[in-house]
Amino acid sequence: MRPWGHLPAEGRGRLLGKVVVITGAAASQGAAEAEALAREGARVIATDVTEAPACRRLDVTSEKDWAELAADLREAYGQVHGLVNNAGVTWRARIDDVRPDDMARVHAVNVTGPLLGIQHLAPLMPAGASIVNVGSSAALTAHYPVAYTASKWALRGLSATAAMELGPRGIRVNTIHPGFIETDMTASAAPAFREANLLGTPLGRTGTVDDITPLITFLLSEDSAFITGAEIPVDGGLTAHGGAKPISDALRPGA
Numbered sequence: 001m002r003p004w005g006h007l008p009a010e011g012r013g014r015l016l017g018k019v020v021v022i023t024g025a026a027a028s029q030g031a032a033e034a035e036a037l038a039r040e041g042a043r044v045i046a047t048d049v050t051e052a053p054a055c056r057r058l059d060v061t062s063e064k065d066w067a068e069l070a071a072d073l074r075e076a077y078g079q080v081h082g083l084v085n086n087a088g089v090t091w092r093a094r095i096d097d098v099r100p101d102d103m104a105r106v107h108a109v110n111v112t113g114p115l116l117g118i119q120h121l122a123p124l125m126p127a128g129a130s131i132v133n134v135g136s137s138a139a140l141t142a143h144y145p146v147a148y149t150a151s152k153w154a155l156r157g158l159s160a161t162a163a164m165e166l167g168p169r170g171i172r173v174n175t176i177h178p179g180f181i182e183t184d185m186t187a188s189a190a191p192a193f194r195e196a197n198l199l200g201t202p203l204g205r206t207g208t209v210d211d212i213t214p215l216i217t218f219l220l221s222e223d224s225a226f227i228t229g230a231e232i233p234v235d236g237g238l239t240a241h242g243g244a245k246p247i248s249d250a251l252r253p254g255a
């Protein structure tokens with residue numbers, strides 16, 4: 001097994017010696033997370049359904065892939081200290097034309113995938129291990145791509161249940177909710193989607209992968225030792241105003 005953690009561990013990293021698995025790490029947020037965690041001294045097992053040089057192939061919906069990974073990790077390291085359930089897919093059909101198989105396909109990746117990861121890797125996790133699930137601002141609001149939105153709301157339920165069930169074993173489970181982050185996923189959206197997000201974001205900009213990685217590092221590290229079951233938006237304030245920003249903007253003096 002070839003871990004991503006090829007950067008020299010200098011004895012100061014916050015994740016020194018921790019074995020961390022990341023899904024969907026071939027590109028975008030997952031690739032940035034893999035690099036950031038390796039810089040903190042983690043032995044990162046980067047995985048993706050897409051072939052990529054630094055990634056092990058793993059389809060998060062495949063029980064076989066997870067079972068093989070768990071067996072290899074058991075043999076190579078004996079323990080796993082972190083899991084980042086980052087892989088996700090969107091499907092931009094609206095409520096009028098979304099199909100049952102769209103719902104099932106998106107749910108399989110965004111919800112069943114994280115469940116399988118937890119089921120296969122938690123048995124290898126010692127007390128102090130940490131799981132981070134990647135939700136979305138769509139998990140906190142009504143977002144028009146209904147298959148994606150419903151799956152990310154479901155992921156919140158899985159995360160809360162896992163935090164409750166794994167807590168007694170000292171395993172923490174937290175969820176982050178990115179807003180509009182500049183990645184391959186958002187690059188494939190209509191330009192109007194980006195503009196509308198900017199209008200709704202109090203900080204007035206989109207996010208980058210570098211806005212996400214420090215939070216993932218924190219949640220995997222012992223700095224967050226008493227935090228579990230938490231849900232943390234990383235969205236420039238997009239979800240905090242609950243739709244009130246257009247009202248505030250309209251009534252601003254000089255608007």
Ligand code: NAD
Nearest residue numbers: 024028029049059060086087088136178180181183184185
């Ligand atoms: P992306 O589409 O750029 O990358 C997703 C990665 O997941 C890809 O490398 C893809 O190959 C992989 N993947 C897809 N299906 C998979 C499967 N079955 N098994 C394993 N890997 C699979 O997406 P991103 O923008 O980097 O998003 C990462 C996570 O953040 C996702 O869960 C996404 O829903 C979430 N998110 C993204 C944004 C955003 O604005 N980019 C906002 C909110 C939430």
